[in-house]
Amino acid sequence: MAEPRDVTINRRDLFLMGVGAGVSTQIPAQPSAAASSAPASAMQPAALHRVQMNVNGELRDLQLDPRTTLLDMLREHLALSGTKKGCDHGQCGACTVIVDSRRVNSCLTLAVMHEGSSVTTVEGLGTPGQLHPMQAAFVKHDGYQCGYCTPGQICSAVAVLDEIKRGIPSHATADLASVPLLSAQELRERMSGNICRCGAYANILEAITEVGEGA
Structure with a gap:
């Protein structure tokens, strides 16, 4: 029976072994030729x-x-x-x-x-020379600051007043069997999907309310 050998590993050998193991685990596997070639149909526009x-x-x-x-x-x-x-x-x-x-x-x-x-x-x-009432109200009440969200706010506001006029309820409508009221709570709920990062919400509400009451 052979006697066990005395294997001595110094610090330098241990360091080199660790570096070698780390490098070997970081080398990515090379993709096969079949995987690297995409189907020709995927490269063509619809x-x-x-x-x-x-x-x-x-x-x-x-x-x-x-x-x-x-x-x-x-x-x-x-x-x-x-x-x-x-x-x-x-x-x-x-x-x-x-x-x-x-x-x-x-x-x-x-x-x-x-x-x-x-x-x-x-x-x-509307046009610059003939604004829609909602566009004019946004200008009058300063319902914007940077103006980026304003087109979406105005289109949504016009549709919101039409929804109320047609009696379509929202989550804020207390009585689903009656026509929704033109209230601040109702307008805030319906306009909640339009974000104004400048925070002009109070002015937007005033503009919509004025147009709604006038209509």
């Missing part, structure tokens, strides 16, 4: 789809990638840059437009889903 819709009273006929959002269609294809891209996740409301009388976060919906729809952006509500 086929374009024809989309027709009425935007601000004008019939638009476009050829779009089916992945194009309504927001990008408005901004990139129709040059309607009044609608803003804020969070691009449907959380800030800056991209709000009115589609078939309903307010929509245009960053969350695809353009091809609105074939034949009627879309109204802030440009379609």
Whole structure:
């Protein structure tokens, strides 16, 4: 039976062994040729789809990638840059437009889903020479500071007054069987999806209330 050998490891040898082990664990495995070559179909753009819709009273006929959002269609294809891209996740409301009388976060919906729809952006509500009453009220009551969220706020506010007029309840409506009241609580609840990072909420509320009472 062989006698056990006396193996002595000094500090230098131990250090080199540790460095070698660390380097070997950090070298990434080389991908195979099959994994590194993507299918040719994945590299090609999607086929374009024809989309027709009425935007601000004008019939638009476009050829779009089916992945194009309504927001990008408005901004990139129709040059309607009044609608803003804020969070691009449907959380800030800056991209709000009115589609078939309903307010929509245009960053969350695809353009091809609105074939034949009627879309109204802030440009379609009024012009600099003839402002929509809501636009004029926002100016009068200073319902903005930086102005980035303002187009979405105005489109949402116009749709909110229409919702109340049609008797559509909200979470703040006390009696679901009656027409909602034009109250501060009701307006705050309905406008809660539109974020103003400048904090002009009190002025926005005053503007909407004035237009609502006038209507």
